[in-house]
Each structure stands twice: as structure tokens, then as C-alpha cells.
Amino acid sequence: MAKFKIKKRKKYSGSLGGDITIFLFLAIVGLFMLFPIYLSVVQSLKPREEFFLFPPRLYPIRPTTQNYTELFQVAGNMWVPFSRYLFNSVFITVVITVSQILFSSSAAYVLAKVRAPGIKILNKIIEISLLFQSTVTFVMVYLVMAKLGMINTYFAITLPFIATPLSLFFMRQFMGQIHDSMIEAAQLDGAGHLRICWQVVMPNVKPAWITLIIFAFNGAWQMTGYSFIYNEALKPIPTVMEQIKLSGLQRMGIAAAASVFIMVPPMVLFVFCQSNVIETMAQSGLKD
Amino acid sequence: MANAEKKVTDEHKSPLRPETRVEDSRFRYTLGEMKRHRSAYAMIAPYFILFLVMTAVPVIMALPMGFTNFNMVTFPEWVGFNNFYTLLMEDEVFLISIQNTLVFAVITGPLSYMMCFLLAWFINQLPGQLKTVFTFVFYAPTLAGNLYTTWQLIFSGDTYGIANSYLIDLGIINGSKQWLTDGNYIMGVVIIVQLWISLGTGFLAIRAGLQGIPGERYEAGAIEGVRNRAQELMLITIPAMGPQLLFAAVIQITTSFAAGDVSRFLTAFPTTDYRAHSIMNHAFDYGFLRFEMGYASAICFVLFLSMLLANWGIKKLLGKYLDG
Numbered sequence: 001m002a003k004f005k006i007k008k009r010k011k012y013s014g015s016l017g018g019d020i021t022i023f024l025f026l027a028i029v030g031l032f033m034l035f036p037i038y039l040s041v042v043q044s045l046k047p048r049e050e051f052f053l054f055p056p057r058l059y060p061i062r063p064t065t066q067n068y069t070e071l072f073q074v075a076g077n078m079w080v081p082f083s084r085y086l087f088n089s090v091f092i093t094v095v096i097t098v099s100q101i102l103f104s105s106s107a108a109y110v111l112a113k114v115r116a117p118g119i120k121i122l123n124k125i126i127e128i129s130l131l132f133q134s135t136v137t138f139v140m141v142y143l144v145m146a147k148l149g150m151i152n153t154y155f156a157i158t159l160p161f162i163a164t165p166l167s168l169f170f171m172r173q174f175m176g177q178i179h180d181s182m183i184e185a186a187q188l189d190g191a192g193h194l195r196i197c198w199q200v201v202m203p204n205v206k207p208a209w210i211t212l213i214i215f216a217f218n219g220a221w222q223m224t225g226y227s228f229i230y231n232e233a234l235k236p237i238p239t240v241m242e243q244i245k246l247s248g249l250q251r252m253g254i255a256a257a258a259s260v261f262i263m264v265p266p267m268v269l270f271v272f273c274q275s276n277v278i279e280t281m282a283q284s285g286l287k288d
Numbered sequence: 289m290a291n292a293e294k295k296v297t298d299e300h301k302s303p304l305r306p307e308t309r310v311e312d313s314r315f316r317y318t319l320g321e322m323k324r325h326r327s328a329y330a331m332i333a334p335y336f337i338l339f340l341v342m343t344a345v346p347v348i349m350a351l352p353m354g355f356t357n358f359n360m361v362t363f364p365e366w367v368g369f370n371n372f373y374t375l376l377m378e379d380e381v382f383l384i385s386i387q388n389t390l391v392f393a394v395i396t397g398p399l400s401y402m403m404c405f406l407l408a409w410f411i412n413q414l415p416g417q418l419k420t421v422f423t424f425v426f427y428a429p430t431l432a433g434n435l436y437t438t439w440q441l442i443f444s445g446d447t448y449g450i451a452n453s454y455l456i457d458l459g460i461i462n463g464s465k466q467w468l469t470d471g472n473y474i475m476g477v478v479i480i481v482q483l484w485i486s487l488g489t490g491f492l493a494i495r496a497g498l499q500g501i502p503g504e505r506y507e508a509g510a511i512e513g514v515r516n517r518a519q520e521l522m523l524i525t526i527p528a529m530g531p532q533l534l535f536a537a538v539i540q541i542t543t544s545f546a547a548g549d550v551s552r553f554l555t556a557f558p559t560t561d562y563r564a565h566s567i568m569n570h571a572f573d574y575g576f577l578r579f580e581m582g583y584a585s586a587i588c589f590v591l592f593l594s595m596l597l598a599n600w601g602i603k604k605l606l607g608k609y610l611d612g
Contacts, residue, residue, distance in 0.1 A: 116325035140346030163338035173531035
């Protein structure tokens with residue numbers, strides 16, 4: 001059903017020639033975007049002796065999975081078992097993603113749609129704090145967490161990354177587009193703010209929160225948390241991969257395998273989320 | 289749910305409200321409004337408590353640091369405007385970094401913004417599954433994280449470098465170029481890598497915005513005489529995209545002003561003759577290599593002010609289209 005609708009929608013405007021031109025343009029730019037990623041995959045599949053062939057090859061001559069087996073051997077021989085790193089990463093990622101969606105969506109609904117005293121000022125504060133990116137703040141975050149006794153705990157690598165100005169601003173922009181009449185109708189039916197937010201507004205901004213899941217997951221998954229965590233047993237996977245990458249030339253292939261390994265989960269999630277958005281949004285039309 | 293019911297009864301009382309409103313002082317009225325919306329305050333509480341502790345307090349602590357000498361060991365010592373005086377009058381590298389940041393922001397900011405929108409819109413013209421494929425392709429660099437090792441391989445200075453090897457083969461250059469250390473090329477290379485990675489948050493926000501436009505609008509447009517893609521874009525798509533376009537603009541501007549990671553990880557730090565030294569790099573240099581936190585704070589403060597200015601400019605420029 002959904003697929004049928006998508007095909008139909010295409011025909012409203014635009015010629016076939018235009019379609020083909022657009023496709024070709026996207027394909028050419030797309031090749032440039034994919035090239036470094038392709039190259040990483042190629043590097044990870046090359047046996048060691050092929051790294052120093054001249055001229056450099058853009059494909060492995062005798063592809064091998066040796067680098068991956070070695071990666072897991074190295075990872076398996078670490079002081080802390082690899083499953084522990086994996087657990088840390090999954091735990092951190094899930095906590096950050098879920099609480100970011102819950103907290104920012106509730107707050108964004110209020111900021112976009114409720115006219116209570118003080119909300120305007122909060123809106124301004126969020127817009128300004130979006131601009132304040134600073135290496136200095138990072139040090140201050142450390143000081144604050146040290147005062148709260150959170151350094152070297154899971155709190156240190158989850159709490160600072162949940163209430164980001166970006167996630168709130170992003171959700172607010174989408175929720176602002178929901179028409180007031182829809183909210184007023186729900187209010188007349190006796191729904192409170194919490195219920196309106198989660199049962200009326202959220203289903204109508206599905207592309208927004210699915211995209212926010214991608215942002216949050218991607219950011220959390222790639223986080224190393226270096227200066228906040230020094231207990232090896234609490235570190236996430238990227239720190240291990242970085243350590244392996246730093247071990248120099250003879251581990252070049254393993255380093256490439258580590259890069260590829262780390263990029264797979266966000267990519268799988270992305271494809272899953274995106275195809276989900278496209279299928280559902282083709283038929284919804286509640287927004288006005 | 290108790291709140292919901294309470295709220296409805298409040299609403300029913302509202303015809304009586306204007307009279308009481310006149311008598312009450314403004315303060316009492318505000319207090320009443322706050323009480324009426326207490327469920328709303330409860331909803332923003334989790335976010336804003338975390339925001340206050342983890343973002344607002346550190347930022348507020350960082351602001352006065354610019355007026356001190358602070359080496360992260362001893363207590364900060366107040367020096368007034370000294371840091372700012374040195375920064376603007378005596379620090380020649382800072383002037384270079386301002387120039388670099390401006391060049392960098394003016395090229396990558398608008399260019400990446402236009403790329404975000406154009407590519408997202410092009411992708412939207414394609415049928416179903418191709419949309420997912422191309423969105424993935426353009427967002428993949430962000431998903432892949434930091435592939436700086438691979439870029440170093442591409443721009444490596446010897447003939448094993450991919451760029452050197454293939455450009456020599458094609459006869460475009462006749463000897464290997466030191467892409468990452470020759471002052472003439474660094475900026476170009478950094479800009480290319482930045483553009484590669486820049487189809488991130490803004491791009492995906494615009495994609496999500498396009499996905500949220502209901503199909504009926506295009507149907508209605510077709511009935512009312514929209515004939516080609518350009519008309520569809522101007523009359524239906526852009527007017528429905530204001531908030532997302534503003535969001536993407538703010539993000540692209542912010543990232544291009546605060547850029548510095550690419551040159552720091554890709555090339556040697558600092559870059560040859562400070563050719564790609566940005567303001568953020570300068571702050572990193574003083575903050576984390578020389579441990580002069582006071583001076584680094586002053587640098588960040590100047591950067592913040594200029595971003596505020598740029599943001600204000602963007603809103604003035606795009607304001608009438610992007611009412612968000």
C-alpha cells in the first residue's frame with residue numbers, strides 16, 4: 001500500500017529527463033562521498049604485504065579477512081574482556097538516546113506550544129547556547145562533575161550528553177509546525193500537556209524523532225569519554241579501537257578493520273530508521 | 289490525568305477571568321498562570337535541570353575566565369582586559385586565525401548549506417527505496433566518524449599517496465605534492481575534507497522536513513496548475529520548510545565558525561605557517577597545550593561574539609522566509 005502511494009506521488013511534476021539528470025548528478029557526488037569509506041573497507045581487506053605495493057591499488061588483489069580475525073584476537077587478549085567494553089558502549093548509547101528523546105521532546109513541546117510565563121526566555125537561552133561551542137566549557141564541565149563526584153562513573157559519560165541544545169532546538173522547530181487547532185481539539189477532549197505531547201504531537205513529527213534517534217545514537221556510539229573516565233572497565237569500544245589504531249605500521253590493516261567495525265552499528269540503525277520514515281510518511285497528512 | 293481534569297475545569301472558569309485579572313496585580317496573575325501550567329513546567333524540568341548543571345553552569349563559569357590568568361592549578365587571578373588587549377593588539381597568530389576562520393566560514397558555510405538543501409531536495413525527487421540509498425550515501429561520512437587515517441592515506445606526501453599517484457599518472461602534476469604540509473595546499477585540503485563531512489545534522493534535518501510534507505499538498509498543487517519542479521519547489525516545498533531551513537542554517541554556520549578538528553587531526557598541529565590555523569585551533573593551542581586557560585577563554589569569548597553576530601545576520605537575511 002505504502003509503496004504504491006510513493007510511486008504515484010512522483011508523477012505530479014517533473015520530466016523523466018529531469019529525473020535522470022538528478023540521478024546522475026547525485027551518483028557522481030555520491031561517489032566522492034563514498035570514496036574514503038570504500039577505501040577504508042579496501043584497506044581492511046588487504047593482506048599486510050599489499051600495503052606497500054607501488055602504485056597504490058584501490059582494490060585488494062588477494063582479499064583476506066585476516067585483519068578482522070587479528071582485530072578480535074587483539075581485542076580478546078585485553079586486560080578487560082571485550083564483552084565488557086561492548087556492554088559499556090551499548091549501555092551508554094541506549095541511556096543517552098532514550099533519555100535524549102524523552103527529555104528533549106517533552107521540553108520541546110512546551111517550548112513550542114505552551115504559552116506559560118518564562119517559556120519565551122527559555123527559548124532565547126536555547127538559541128544562544130547553540131552557538132556556544134568552546135574547548136573551555138569542556139574544562140568547566142570537568143570541574144562541575146568533579147565537584148559532584150561523578151568523574152570515573154557512568155554518569156560522567158552519559159549526563160553531559162543528554163540535555164543538548166541541539167536536540168531541543170531541533171524538536172522545537174518541528175513541533176512549531178503542528179497547527180494549534182489540533183492541540184486545542186485535544187485540550188477540549190480533556191487531554192493534559194503530557195498526553196498531548198506523546199499521543200497527539202509525537203506521532204505527527206515522526207521524521208523528526210527518528211532523525212533525532214540517529215543523531216543521538218551516532219554521537220553516543222562514537223564517544224570516547226577520555227578525560228572523564230580512567231577506569232578501563234568503564235570505557236566504551238571506541239577507546240579500545242583508538243588504542244589499537246595507535247599501535248603503528250604493522251597494525252595498519254587491523255586499524256582499518258577497527259574503523260570499519262565501529263561504523264557498522266550506526267549504519268545499520270540508520271538504514272532501518274530511514275526506510276521506516278519513508279514508508280510511514282507517504283500516507284500521513286494530518287499536519288496543516 | 290488529575291492535572292488534565294483540573295485544567296479543563298480551569299478553562300471553564302475562564303469567562304470570569306477578565307474581571308479578576310484587572311483587580312489582580314500583574315504578579316498575582318503570572319503566579320496564577322504558572323500554577324495553571326504546572327504540568328508544563330514538570331515536563332521541561334528533567335531537561336532543564338540537566339541543561340543547567342551540565343551546560344549552563346559550565347558556560348557561565350567559562351565567561352569570566354577570559355578576564356583572568358588561569359593555569360588550571362592555582363586559583364584564577366583577575367587581570368581585567370589584559371587578555372583581550374594582548375589578543376587583539378599583540379597576538380599576530382590570532383589575527384591570522386581570524387582571517388583563516390573567516391575565509392573558511394565564508395567558503396564552507398554557505399557552500400555546505402546549499403549542498404545540504406540541494407542534495408536533500410534532489411533526493412526527495414527520487415522514488416522510494418532510492419531515497420534511502422542516497423540519504424545513506426550522503427550521510428555516511430558522518431556515520432563513519434573520523435576517517436582521518438584514510439584521508440591521510442589519500443593526501444599522503446609521498447608517491448604512495450592516492451592523490452599524488454593518480455594525479456601524476458594523469459599528467460596533471462609532475463611530482464609528488466606535500467598536500468598536508470605545503471602551506472599552499474593545506475587550506476584547500478582542509479576545505480575539501482570539511483565539505484565531505486559537512487552533510488551531517490543540517491542535511492538530515494532538511495531531509496526529515498521534506499519527508500514531513502504531506503503528499504496531498506503536491507496533489508493540490510498539481511491540480512492548481514504547478515507545472516514543473518521549480519514551481520513546486522518555490523510554491524510548496526520551501527514555504528513548508530521554514531523551521532528546518534533555519535535550523536540547518538544555524539548548524540552549518542556554527543560548525544564552519546567553530547571548525548578546527550579537521551586540520552588538527554588531518555595535518556600536523558599547528559599547520560605550516562599557520563596556514564589553516566582557525567580560532568578554535570588557537571584556543572586549543574593555548575588551553576590544552578600551554579595550559580593558559582584564561583587566555584583560551586578570551587579567545588572563545590571573541591569567537592562566541594562573532595558567531596552571535598553571524599547568527600543575527602542570518603536571521604535578518606533569511607528572516608522573512610524562515611519564520612521559526
